[in-house]
Amino acid sequence: MSFEGRKPNLAIVGATGLVGSTFRKVLEERRFPYGDVYMMASAKSAGIKIDFDGKEYEVEELTERSFDRPIDIALFSAGGGVSEKFAPIAAENGVIVIDNSSQWRMDPTVPLIVPEANPDDVKWHKGIIANPNCSTIQAVVALKPLYDRYGIKRVVYSTYQAVSGSGLKGIRDLEEGLRGNDIMQAYPHPIAGNVLPHIDVFTDNGYTKEEMKMILETQKILGDDSLRVTATTVRVPVRDSHSESINVELAKPFGDVNEIRDMFAASPGIVVRDDPGNGVYPLARAAAGTDEVYVGRIRRDFSVDSGINFWCVADNIRKGAATNAVQIAELLLRGSFLAPSYR
Numbered sequence: 471m472s473f474e475g476r477k478p479n480l481a482i483v484g485a486t487g488l489v490g491s492t493f494r495k496v497l498e499e500r501r502f503p504y505g506d507v508y509m510m511a512s513a514k515s516a517g518i519k520i521d522f523d524g525k526e527y528e529v530e531e532l533t534e535r536s537f538d539r540p541i542d543i544a545l546f547s548a549g550g551g552v553s554e555k556f557a558p559i560a561a562e563n564g565v566i567v568i569d570n571s572s573q574w575r576m577d578p579t580v581p582l583i584v585p586e587a588n589p590d591d592v593k594w595h596k597g598i599i600a601n602p603n604c605s606t607i608q609a610v611v612a613l614k615p616l617y618d619r620y621g622i623k624r625v626v627y628s629t630y631q632a633v634s635g636s637g638l639k640g641i642r643d644l645e646e647g648l649r650g651n652d653i654m655q656a657y658p659h660p661i662a663g664n665v666l667p668h669i670d671v672f673t674d675n676g677y678t679k680e681e682m683k684m685i686l687e688t689q690k691i692l693g694d695d696s697l698r699v700t701a702t703t704v705r706v707p708v709r710d711s712h713s714e715s716i717n718v719e720l721a722k723p724f725g726d727v728n729e730i731r732d733m734f735a736a737s738p739g740i741v742v743r744d745d746p747g748n749g750v751y752p753l754a755r756a757a758a759g760t761d762e763v764y765v766g767r768i769r770r771d772f773s774v775d776s777g778i779n780f781w782c783v784a785d786n787i788r789k790g791a792a793t794n795a796v797q798i799a800e801l802l803l804r805g806s807f808l809a810p811s812y813r
C-alpha cells in the first residue's frame with residue numbers, strides 16, 4: 471500500500487451526517503494531509519454545499535461510479551447497507567475504506583482497529599478496515615493495558631449510552647421529548663425521562679446486537695477468543711458521550727489500586743479523573759468534544775481474588791467514531807507514506 475509520495479485523496483461517505491461532519495472537524499483539527507476531497511451522501515443531499523477546512527464543497531450522490539477516480543482513503547459512515555454495497559466497490563478500485571458501520575467488523579479478512587490496542591493489524595488489511603462500535607472503542611482503550619500487564623479472565627460491561635449514538639434522529643427524539651413531544655423516531659419508547667435497556671435489535675440469545683458487538687469486538691481487538699465478556703447496554707437521556715461501568719477479573723494479582731491508577735495514567739489515550747472525595751470522576755458533559763477516554767471510580771472488586779471496577783467515559787462521536795477512524799488513517803500514513811521515522 472502506497473500513496474506514492476503524494477498527499478492522499480479522500481472521500482467522506484455520509485459527509486452530511488453526525489459522524490461525517492465530525493470526520494470533517496477531526497481531519498481539520500489534526501491537520502490530516504490530503505490532496506483532493508470528495509463529499510458523498512444520499513441523493514437527498516446531492517448538490518448541497520458543506521464546509522471543510524475553510525472551503526466549500528458540493529455534496530455528491532454516492533453511486534457505483536463514485537470511486538472511478540484516484541481516491542486513496544474513504545471514510546464511510548452512511549450505515550451498514552451502504553457499506554455492504556459500496557465498500558467492496560471502493561476497495562476493488564484501490565481505495566482503502568475505513569468503515570464505521572458494523573457491516574465488516576467481524577469479517578475475518580477485515581482488521582478491526584483501536585490504534586491504542588492493535589495498531590499493527592492495519593498491516594493485513596485487504597482494502598477494508600473496520601472501525602469498532604463506539605462503546606467497544608472506549609472500553610478497549612482502557613482494557614488493553616490491564617490485559618497486557620495482568621491478563622484478563624472476565625469482563626462485565628454495563629453501559630449508559632448517549633442518544634447521539636443513534637445519529638441525528640436520536641438527538642431529535644431527546645430534544646423533542648424534553649419539550650414534551652415524544653416523537654420516537656429512533657427508539658421504541660420515549661427517551662426523555664427514561665432509561666432503555668435496549669440498543670439495536672434483540673438476537674436469539676436474549677442479548678441485543680449492541681451487547682453482542684461489545685462482546686465479540688472486544689475479543690477480536692484483543693486477539694483472544696477465549697476472553698469471557700458479558701454486557702448490558704442501555705440508552706440514557708444524555709446527548710453526548712457514552713459512560714460505562716466496567717468490571718474486570720484479572721488473571722494475575724495486583725498490589726493496590728494506586729498501581730492500577732498509575733498504569734491507566736501512563737497508558738495512551740487515557741486520562742484519569744479519580745478523586746471521588748472531591749467530586750472528581752469522569753463525566754459525560756466534560757468528555758464531550760474531546761478525544762480522550764476518561765477513567766475513574768477505580769476500586770477493588772472484593773468479590774473475587776483480583777478484580778477491579780471502574781467508570782469509563784468518552785465522546786462517542788469523536789473517539790467512539792470519527793477520531794478513531796482518522797487515527798486509523800494516520801496509521802496508514804505512518805506505515806507507508808510519511809517519514810519512516812514516524813513508524
Ligand SMILES: NC(=O)c1ccc[n+]([C@@H]2O[C@H](COP(=O)([O-])OP(=O)(O)OC[C@H]3O[C@@H](n4cnc5c(N)ncnc54)[C@H](OP(=O)(O)O)[C@@H]3O)[C@@H](O)[C@H]2O)c1
Nearest residue numbers: 484486487488489511512515547548549571635637638791
Ligand atoms: N453516532 C454514533 O455514535 C456512531 C458511532 C459509530 C458508528 N456510527 C455509524 O456511522 C454511520 C452513520 O451514523 P451517523 O450517526 O452519522 O448517522 P446520521 O447522522 O443519520 O448520518 C447518516 C449519513 O449517511 C448518509 N446516507 C444515508 N443513506 C445513504 C445512501 N443510500 N447513500 C449515501 N449516503 C447515505 C446520510 O446522507 P443524507 O444526509 O443524504 O441522508 C448521512 O450523511 C452508521 O453506520 C452508524 O452505525 C455511528
